[in-house]
Amino acid sequence: MQLYNTLSAKEREALIEAAGKERLTISFYKYAHIGNTSIFRNHLFIHWNALDVLGRIYVAKEGINAQLSVPAENFEALKHHLDSISFLENVRLNIAIEQHNKSFLKLKVKVRKKIVADGLNDSTFDVTDKGIHVGAEEFNELIEDPDTVLVDMRNHYESEIGHFKNAITPDVDTFRDSLDIIEKDLEAHKEDKKLVMYCTGGIRCEKASAYYKHKGFKQVYQLEGGIIDYARQVEKRGLENKFLGKNFVFDHRRGERITDVVISNCHQCGNPCDTHVNCANEACHLLFIQCETCAAKMNDCCSDHCKEIHALPYEEQKRLRKGKGASNKIFKKGRSPVLKFKK
Known part of the structure; x- marks a missing residue:
């Protein structure tokens, strides 16, 4: 039984071009208790390979983190399969703002120790005791509140090309680097300030919110669905878009434009650029x-x-x-x- 890729990236790219069919780039995550991660990994690969799903999916005992591409005509079949898995029924799917048929060229489903490398000992706190999830409208209101501290939970190369106005953007290379730095910098405001966090699709904030509540922060919020869902909500509901620039994504697109403003520069000549x-x-x-x-x-x-x-x-x-x-x-x-x- 095939449980691995048999085509190279170039061969897959040629097949996608020949098919001429629209593909959707999607991401989702879910924290859950998974018993046998290897069996679950194989189950996903078999079903998703049959649907021509491509992408990068991490499975761990703590849950699943998925970024993938699927032919638009197979979207409902993929959704049906997700709904057949108890803890993934009606899971929120973040559909990319800008589509690209070649966002992924292989299907990689990997078993990992964590679905996001955070360096935390999860046995020391309750990972389900999360912060308050807020949608775009409430998020916009919160970040205008003088008693709010807005924190970007992404890495320096992500926030460099795009972030919310007035956000703290830690100069870090990894998510795990940011956790202790943020706690130290905001030590004096654990009780009197609202800690509002955001990331690409929500997964990093999910873990960070539980961690910061464990560390004594009294008012912890996170942007539901991250930047991806925020962009959809503000467009659909006619809200003010408070994001500046591009949203970095971890596929062949490398970024999707949220607003027209360019806030970064070419690393070689210094001219405005965010590519x-x-x-x-x-x-x-x-x-x-x-x-x-x-x-x-x-x-x-x-x-x-x-x-x-x-x-x-x-x-x-x-x-x-x-x-x-x-x-x-x-x-x-x-x-x-x-x-x-x-x-």
């Missing part, structure tokens, strides 16, 4: 912001060195990479010293 790319040198693959002018000038690379490597014959590039580990720059998104105008 994330990966360095074309596969031995580097650094994530950074690059404008079209610099992309043409640098051949889609982050530095002159990478440009020289990328210009070599592919077999020579492979030879140079052989036996070498991945560059640390891959994981220091936008932090490389070769970037003159990095945040």
Whole structure:
């Protein structure tokens, strides 16, 4: 029985183009107690592979975190399958604001220790004792309240291209880095301020809200459905959109525009830009912001060195990479010293 991908990304891309069918990019998460994660993982792969679902799905004993792409014609079948799983019945599905048929090119369902790497010992607090979920209208009211502290629970490269006005945007590389920093910075306001959090789709805030309540914060709120659902709500209900810029997403799109304002700049020339790319040198693959002018000038690379490597014959590039580990720059998104105008 097939429980893994048999096609390469390029082969899948060709099939998607040949099919010419609209696909939907969707994300969802759910904290739940899963007994046998391997059996559940295999169950999902078998059913979703048959529906031509592609994406990145993490399964752990604490629940599921899924970002995926499905043919629009199979959406109802996918929804029916989710509803057949008790803890996923009527789960909120965040449908992307901007669609792209090639947002994912493989189906990867992986068993992990956590569905989001948070570095927390969940046995020390009740992860179900969450903060108050609020929709777009109440969120807009809360963040205008002088007694509110608004915190972006995402990483620096996410908030750099887009965030809510007046939000605290921790300069961190990972979610786990932000938890203790935020608690320390807001130590004096655990009782007198409303702590309002937001993230991409809500999953990081779900865990963080329970953690901060455990740490003594008395008034904890989170944006229901994250930035993705907020954008849909404000458009549907004619509310003021208080988000500035783009929402970073973890698929081949790398971002979806929420408002027209550009709040970041090209890391190479400093001109206004909010387009994330990966360095074309596969031995580097650094994530950074690059404008079209610099992309043409640098051949889609982050530095002159990478440009020289990328210009070599592919077999020579492979030879140079052989036996070498991945560059640390891959994981220091936008932090490389070769970037003159990095945040």
